[in-house]
Amino acid sequence: MPRPRVVLRPTDAETPPALEQALRDRFSAVRAELGIDGPYPTDALAEAEREAARPPRDGYPDETDVPYVTLDPPGSMDLDQALHIERDGDGHRVRYAIADVPAFVPAGGDLDRATRERGQTVYCPDLRVPLHPPVLSEDAASLLPDEVRPAFVWDLRLDGEGVLTRAEVRRALVRSRRRLDYAGVQADVDAGTADELLLLLREVGQRRIARERARGGASLPMPEQQVLENDDGTFTLEFRPPLAAEEWNAQLSLLTGMAAAAMMLDGGVGVLRTMPAPTADAVARFRRAARGLGVEWPEGQPYGELVRGLDRTDPRHLALIHEATSLFRGAGYTAFDGAPPDEREHAAVAAPYAHVTAPLRRLVDRFGLVVCEALSRGAEVPPAVRASLPDLAALMSASDRTARAAERSCADATEAAVLHGREGERFPAVVVDHLEKGMEVQLVDLPVLAKASGDRGALGSTVSVRLESADVAAGRIAFAHDR
DSSP, rough: OOEEEEOOTTTTTSSSHHHHHHHHHHHHHHHHHTTOOOOHHHHHHHHHHHHHHHOOTTTBBBTTTTTEEEEEETTTOOOOOEEEEEEETTTTEEEEEEEOGGGSTTTHHHHHHHHHHHOOOOEEEEEOSSSSSSIIIIIITSBBBBBBEEEEEEEEOOOOOOOOOEEEEEEEEEEEEEEEEEHHHHHHHTTTOOOOOHHHHHHHHHHHHHHHHHHHHHOOOOOEEEEHHHTTSSSOOOOOOOOHHHHHHHHHHHHHHHHHHHHHHHHTTTEEEOOOOOOHHHHHHHHHHHHHOOOOTTTTOOHHHHHHTOOSSSSHHHHHHHHHHGGGGEEEEEESSSSSSSOOBBTTTTBHHHHHTTTTTBBHHHHHHHHHHHHTTTTTOHHHHHHHHHHHHHHHHHHHHHHHHHHHHHHHHHHHHHHOOOOTEEEEEEEEESSSSSEEEEEEESOOOEEEEEEEEEOOOOOEEEEEEEETTTHHHHHEOOO
């Protein structure tokens, strides 16, 4: 199957300015419906501006001589992480600097209250609803190049097999030298022009991927649908193919999160990101689906290994990928203070795991970092942080629901804009799921995932569906199976 990409241009005859405005109006309506359309609270914004004007320096060791780099999507300003890797015998020393957001957010203040209400940054195609005011998230607390910033420095030692042998975290001043993006890094590595740091990133990433496979970790290769606003004001709807460089960088985040979880469990206090293992019935259903789609699943092979090898460009595999979502359910947050919780693993990671690498964009990370830094130096976790842990699971679960709803609703509206005016047309599509009434299909020539009424085609089969309606204002499209 192709990897479709559609650009909506307001000057095209097919996309008049009125339709473009209708799409923007829908994005705005989605935020209003979710209650995230208000401005940042004035008192919290004032506090953020005061904190940004006096960035912390006293008591921080100076580690600005380490040549960190950041790796993010192009144009990103909220830079949470910076990395540096060097050889250490036949292994590696990884230093992963994370923005010291807690230093800018006084406990119990107006900014603290505002971030608890928001939970995380919500990304919409036309704008972002930030967890922190931009004066912090895109400036004073962000690890921007050539700026001295306070950070939590994770100092991680790996052996020749990529196994973590030692982990420490400390506060220090750091300075990033370069701001890199995934496509540029991938192009340099593929062309053989990458510098030593990027080659080490690939080496560490590949070793950690091998460790993940050995643990039985699972990564679902679900097609990622995204809506982006371009520099010229147009919007792009696409299924974005992942880059290997993204996975290498993600492995550093996973490595740090696993180190954080181990510290928390050893110290008897923290908050874990957890997900239960799939039930035996769910695995059995998935095995039946694989058999029905003609996908070979050798006896004894873990489901994660099978899922990792699925090819989203193969219609049968694509259908099985959608079926596999039933194995990745129930993710949440588990706080504890004292005895370790009964549920402590993240099934997809196949290990205990904690969120600590995105404090500019996610509330829980701010608290996890302070917990780990205190435990790493053998100190008491600050009482205010300890007292906040029980509330974090509910706060994050609520913000997760909001973020998912915003993303899905904005994508639905963009799909409707792509299809507006094409009612009555027929489109080839792959059946990816069976529903109580009808089926879910992925269009072959457009990056659209939709429901279709009528008779259900076989999973993985290519069918013809007819567009019955495309309503941008409501963010809804309707297809029918065209037999």
